Amino acid sequence: MKKYFLLLCLFVFGSASLLANTLNVLILRKAPLADLAFEQNYAIVTDDGHFYGPISKTNKLLIASAGTGLKLTLHNQKTNSNKSLGVFKQPVNIVRSLGSVDFNAVQSVKNLTKRKLPAGGVNLAKDAQSSTPFVSLRQKSYAGTIVYNGPITAYAKGGVNLVETAELEQYVTHVVNCELGNEKSLNALKAQSVMVRSYALFTVQSRLNALKKGNKNWLHFQLFATPTDQAYNCRKRADGRELPSDLVKKAVKETRGQVVLKKQQLAHVQYNTCGKGSAPKGVICQEKMVRLSRQGKPYKEVLAYFMPGTHVAQFDARHLSAQAAQRIKQELQTAKK
Secondary structure, three states, X not given: OHHXXXXXXXXXXXXXXXXXXXXXXXXXXXXXXXXXEEOOOEEEEOOOOEEEEEEOOOOEEEEEEEOOEEEEEEEEOOOOEEEEEEEEOXXXXXXXXXXXXXXXXXXXXXXXXXXXXXXXXXXXXXXHOOOOOOEEEEEHHHOEEEEEOOOEEEEEOOOEEEEEEEEHHHHHHHHHHHHHXXXXXXXXXXXXXXXXXXXXXXXXXXXXXXXXXXXXXXXXXXXXOOOOOOOOOOOOOOOOOOOOOHHHHHHHHHOOOEEEEEOOEEOOOEEEOOOOOOOXXXXXXXXXXXXXXXXXXXXXXXXXXXXXXXXXXXXXXHHHXXXXXXXXXXXXXXXXX
């Protein structure tokens, strides 16, 4: 039962006052993690309904895998000293808000102790809406530092894994920026926005359904941040921050919540660049999509051209969060037996 307690709490607290649709995006998988840098004060939420913090953003969090668990250590940069928080067998959440707790009143690392979660607990959905940077992670593959906006969850399965809770439209904005960040055609960017959103939600739905078959991976995350699904981080400034253009933001905003539907169900939207060739049947060719868009063809017609029998319409993704909560409740009931 304890195994699923925190996950259940997070979905209950996160969806009860759901203000925006959120996604769980895997940003690091099975890799050694030296340290994280924080842009704001933060707290660490454990698997037993307790937390450490608030902790000053100047204190680095060292995470290492320890068997099937996580070894957490805080490094005080002022005193150059470490404090071990122990080994945790279940996912650990790193957040920038906790109910009524004042995050300006940080706890001394030297005297940091485990405290009971306050009323209101964890609301990852609300926390994920903030567009201000929260945590940065140095990754060699990007030749610099990547900054994430949402709260993150760390867990161990063959190495340290990090998952970001991302607000849906922020996620779409970052992916569109990766795919067509330099595009000047608003129509093409709108089509890309709908494609990205459709792919994400269809994939989330598919992976939640996979829980029925015992695939526990999707309890922790639903999407990869890499082209395995869609590239969530790519073009960077020297300081590591993404800067989607105003046109990208406008395209995402004006298509907010729109997806490709087939018989009122989410359509399986797939796309690639095509290059000099052509896309396989049922896959949208981005180059041709852009070309048609630049010629003045409305983005909804462009998408219908590639996917006959479909149409673009608004889609309320909140039921996916409810579906995720239901899956975890089922797992909890199974664990009780």
